[in-house]
Amino acid sequence: MITTPSLTGRRAIGTDAGKPSARPPFLLCRNDHRILGHGRSHTFGTAGDAADALRRETVPALVGAIPFDVRDPAALWAPDRLEVSPGPWQPAGEAALPRVRVQAHEPAPTEHRRRVAAAVTALRDLDVDLSKVVLARRLSLRADTPLCPWALGAALRAGDPAGSVYVVDLSAAGDTGTLVGASPEILVRKRGRHVSAHPLAGSAPRHPDPAEDAQRGAALARSAKDLREHAYVVTAIADALAPLCRRLQVPPEPELTTTPAMWHLGSPIHGELADPGVTALDLALAVHPTPAICGTPTLAARDHILAAEGPRGFYAGAVGWARTGPDGGSGEWLVTIRSARVDPDGLGAQTWAGGGIVADSDPDAEVAETSAKLATVLRALGLSAGAAG
Incomplete structure (x- = not known):
């Protein structure tokens, strides 16, 4: 286990202040290691402020969440102690999950279909500067008794032991909720000079029959629509990283990757940084938001999303950690998908x-895709995939 020493002598602030047995405000669990951020010594109002502090080594480490729209408040802070341990998180003694029901579809599947159709019309208009846009829908959930975010994290981990689970207290952004999820997508990872990313774009639902499942994966791999969608993402990330790297390796074509619910097209990207002092948070902000969760061109897609959906908050943002070090530091950021925000009373999510x-x-296929993706959180809560509508 590696720990970063206390950043200041001040008492930690936040929900765990003065409660040694309380849960830490930050957990990120990968299949081979886990990161815990204990306490808070300093919080930052924006991702830019946090990146500046880390780059100048005003703080040795940062953890938290970046919103979809980086103009919104970030939930980023310097922990009193950053714990980096080998091996996955092994949940123990988590509370039982309560009964949960879907309270509202925002929007209803029929309205989401209409939004997609309107977006397709805009994308086909040669006078509109838009090549791709990512549209989302939300489910509001209601629990009979309080839902513990860590119990949901444990259920997500049980559903996909090879996945990446996170639990992040959002109070540093003035949000009283907790962000919980199981992301399959690495936005960016840094180890000294080495940088990597593994964008996912182009998806198909899994099928319980192995033969049908394999056919779906094969169809995805040769889908012209999905390959084009994926290429937008890879090009954008490569263009963002190339000026920071002296070497960058981008695969000529994507490979298939899976979660229990979905097939994805993925492209592992690797590079060597020209300046090892560029932090993992700098890299995350250089590539976020990617066309995988926003679209292209970025600003036009973002404006279309905000007009159609309203603010996304931390959905389709990034969660992760970064630290400095003599070798240039390290860190990793995941795309905030397959996630839920749990209300402070635990009764809503x-x-x-x-x-x-x-x-x-x-449009019909796009509605079905969102239903398949919603199944990750719904199944963890004991609901059927059909509850997504």
């Missing part, structure tokens, strides 16, 4: 799913 829309997207 919200979960989202989206899909990339291009000119030849099928």
